[in-house]
Amino acid sequence: MTIHNSISELIGGTPLVKLNRLPQAAGVKATIAAKIEYLNPGGSSKDRIAARIIDAAEHFGQLEPGGVIVEPTSGNTGVGLAMVAQQRGYRAIFTMPDKVSEAKRAVLRAYGAEVVVTPTDAGPGDPRSYYDVAEQLAKKIPGAFRPNQYDNPNGPLSHYYTTGPEIWQATDHAVTHFVAGIGTGGTISGTGRYLKEISNGRVRVVGADPEGSIYSAADKTDVHQYDIEGVGEDFYPKAFDRDIVDEIVQIGDAEAFETTRRLAAEESLLVGGSSGMAVAAAIRYAIEHDLDERQLVVVLLPDSGRGYLEKIFNDDWMRENGYGDVVERTNKPSL
């Protein structure tokens, strides 16, 4: 019998799937395989960090029975934490600005978490900002624990202990390149470190970064707003280890969204914008470095496209935001 004791046992162990059209259409000779992280039970790679961060907090006594998890997040980390909190009987409170869609709040509430909405116009340092409200709640509530995904070493460690070994085993040690977007930096730092150590430095680690983010900006004046969600930063988090990354490929919003739409239309992979960005970076890297048939590139796709139906997959939103030409090109898949 194969009956799992709980849904959280199914975190990790996601499959690798070869991309069959997009790289070939671009003239890539190397194999590009995608790691499909939306098959985690909470729908993203963030389930991995949630499980390890909570395990560690329990182990070190930062989280005790009846404890409360408090984190400023609206995205995938919230879902992972809400799921693990619910499984283990903790209360979870998330703070987020009111610009975050009602659908995202509803997901967190569905898992039993509480959502505190703060005004979007309250910026960093304002006591009403979602970050400050989380800090105040954590101080006020007895037994509160702040996972702090940007600084918590268990984020990268979860990828070091799970994502990295999974890729090494699934490729029979043949992986030559690992490509991932950089948000907190946990995925690329943890997975990359494992793959470098186990391959004696053979595996190359390539970061993908939105145009406007600090990781690939030439200087401060290049740091600006962009539309890709979940990746890029305007500061350096502790979870990111720059020494692990051999090269960072910068991808603009339009190219990321075009690749995202093509992944759904041509590879049947309904994934989010940061996945499109990572695949665009893998393809560009493979072409620019003239990778050949002997190379095996693994690219990590963090979440599902379901969370972006109102944006990247909505033609009106795309046109209103200046991506009309992307809509025209991708509504006629080149099959």
Ligand code: PMP
């Ligand atoms: N893509 C999405 C959609 C994400 O939510 C995140 C996490 N912020 C990432 C990519 C980047 O992962 P990491 O934080 O591990 O760098």
